[in-house]
Amino acid sequence: MHEMSIAEGMIDIINETARKHGLSRVEKVRLRIGAMRQIVPDALRFAFEVLGKETIAHGAEIVITDVPVKASCGDCGCEFRVEDRCFICASCGSGSVVVTAGKELYIDSIEGE
Ligand SMILES: [Zn+2]
Numbered sequence: 796m797h798e799m800s801i802a803e804g805m806i807d808i809i810n811e812t813a814r815k816h817g818l819s820r821v822e823k824v825r826l827r828i829g830a831m832r833q834i835v836p837d838a839l840r841f842a843f844e845v846l847g848k849e850t851i852a853h854g855a856e857i858v859i860t861d862v863p864v865k866a867s868c869g870d871c872g873c874e875f876r877v878e879d880r881c882f883i884c885a886s887c888g889s890g891s892v893v894v895t896a897g898k899e900l901y902i903d904s905i906e907g908e
Contacts, residue, residue, distance in 0.1 A: 798834060801900065802842035809852045809905055818907040821855040825906075829862040829899035855907075864897030 805826070813821055824843075828834050836859050847853045864877040868884035869891035875884065882892050 798838040798842045799846070801834065802839060802846050805902060806843065806847050806850055806852050808902055809855070810850055812902075812905050813851045813907060816907075818851065818905075821852050821905060821907040823856045823858060823904075823906040824852070825858045825860065825903040827860045827862055827899045827901055827903050829897035830864045831894065831897040832900050834900075851907075860903065862896055862899045864894065866892040866894050868892050 805824075809821055809824060812818075826839075828836075828839075839859070840857050843852065843855070843857055847855065865874060866877050866882060866884075867874045868887060868889050870889040871884060871887040873884055873886040874895065875886065877894070877897070882894075883890055884892055
């Protein structure tokens with residue numbers, strides 16, 4: 796379950812950011828997670844709950860925005876959405892594609908007071 800180590804790293808960032816901005820409470824954390832990361836949202840929320848205890852991140856609402864996988868074709872330049880891990884150009888059928896979105900994994904914003 797890699798969600799644990801992801802949550803651990805994110806809690807470090809949240810705590811550090813909160814300290815820097817003088818927050819005493821974190822209310823909401825917005826995350827952007829690409830579909831290629833294969834993260835189970837419930838597992839990540841659970842990891843936050845367990846690991847966030849006794850930190851400033853405790854009790855924060857975790858809002859997850861899913862980023863769909865997109866790729867662009869090296870042959871025709873078409874940009875398309877990847878469904879079912881099918882990395883083949885939707886317009887010309889070429890297999891020479893580059894993933895342009897879907898690998899995201901970062902904190903978008905932190906709200907608190
Ligand atoms: Zn193409």
